[in-house]
Amino acid sequence: MLKIKTKTFQELSTKELYDLLQLRSEVFVVEQDCVYQDIDGKDQKALHILGYKDDDLVAYTRTFKPGDYFEVSSIGRVVVKDTERSHNYGYDIMNASIKAVKNHYKENRIKVSAQTYLKRFYNNLEFFEVGEEYLEDGIPHIAMVRS
Structure with missing residues (x-):
């Protein structure tokens, strides 16, 4: 189980900001070659x-x-370090994010712009497809909503 921290931008330490930008770059830019x-x-x-x-x-x-x-409320930049994907941390971070949206914004309807190959993952979290597949930064995506 992950230890979760929830912070506004202003609450992030310099190290936390560096680490999250490094993780996002490692996966979205380097690994996905985008x-x-x-x-x-x-x-x-x-x-x-x-x-x-x-x-x-x-x-x-x-x-x-x-x-x-x-x-509507949304969750984005969903990322798990490549060496840690076998531990279901994607579900842990998404469940924490859903809870954060409910607690901080008092919202239940949440949208994600999901990479198409992850539809089943998001379906398991009660997100369902709306509309047609589209390209975002050259990668197939689909809008998904949880009500």
């Missing part, structure tokens, strides 16, 4: 959910209240 603007000016509005194994950041998401990213 050149895109990860630092998008939205982290300042987000609630950051950090998942630690011992003292190492191994899982992360960021959440938004309605209107800050989509019309």
